[in-house]
Amino acid sequence: MAEVDYVRTDGRNFPLHRPLANAFDRQTGARPNPALGTLSGYYLSSEQTMVYNALQTSVRRRFAHNVGFDLHYTLRKGWSDQGGGLSSPFVNGDIFFTQDFFDPKFDRGQLSQEARHNVSGNVIYQLPFFENSHGVLSQVLGGWQISSILNIRSGVPLRITQPSGISQNRPDYVGGDPVLPNWHDTLLYINRNSFQPVPTSPITNATLRPGTANPSLISGPGRWQADISLGKVFRLRESVNLQIRADAFNAFNHVIYNNPVTGLTSVDFGKITSATGWRSGQMNARLMF
Secondary structure, three states: OEEEEEEEEEEEEEEEEEEHHHOOOOOOOOOOOHHHOOOOOEEEEEEEEEEEEEEEEEEEEEEEOOEEEEEEEEEEEEEEOOOOOOOOOOOOHHHHHOOOOOOHHHHOEEOOOOOOEEEEEEEEEEOOOOOOOOOHHHHHHOOOEEEEEEEEEOOOEOOOEOOOOOOOOOOEEOOOOOEOOOHHHHOEOEOHHHEEOOOEOOOOOOEOOOOOOOOOOOEOOOEEEEEEEEEEEEEEEOOEEEEEEEEEEOOOOOOEEOOOOOEOOOOOOOEOOOEEOOOEEEEEEEEEO
16 A cells, blocks of 8 residues: 655744843844843744645555565655744753844744654564474474564754854854765764854954854754564463564664764864664563463
8 A cells, every 4th residue: 555645734823932131232232121131031922933844655565475564754844933842941942043032034944853854664574484384393483573663864954053142143154065975984074164153243242143054054964773573472372372572773783873063163063973872682571361
């Protein structure tokens, strides 16, 4: 069975948080109402808008002739003014997409944590050995199943930051491919020459304007992982079964790279400094009656 679906959602009047600490003139530090002093908290309005598009495809095969599988692919693309996060500022890091308190629409871009391409699938294969035999040998060696779950996705958006007197500012994008082609060999993922610091004010140390390096400009490294299981159910009695199962997570021990360092002034800017998801396994037995 094959399926193809298209999904689109349009959202209006969602919460938009603007840190009040950033409500000042970048050059002089003057605030719209000096009597209020330096504020904490957020100015909250219902100005955020969102768009989400997704093409979803699936291919499925029922279990027959010792094999069955599901395969799914999603192509997604969305935009929002503040990453698409709707929760409170206590748990929502997306509110820091906004560089300019007075012009939040400047940073409209790709949804936070949006992987453009996503593939997932699973397959079950029953080993054909001794399936038509009888006796102890068939009971022990026949009926084993191998199953696997596969997940593949492209990278999520990265926010290149430039520390300054105003929070979460970004540098300018000056051209060229921001992702280095040989990063697998060097682990240097981001091309520093594609970015240039925005000039800062000597009074406030804040950048004189928002940077042009939009969060949708660059995505982190993609990743894939395959988990494999081997199992069998032994029928001990009519109403008593014993399930034996062994699982291998990231069975091929494929390196899953974390995102690189994105702070422009860091000595490790652009470098991938860690990875995750090393191979692990487990075995279990389950008695059902």
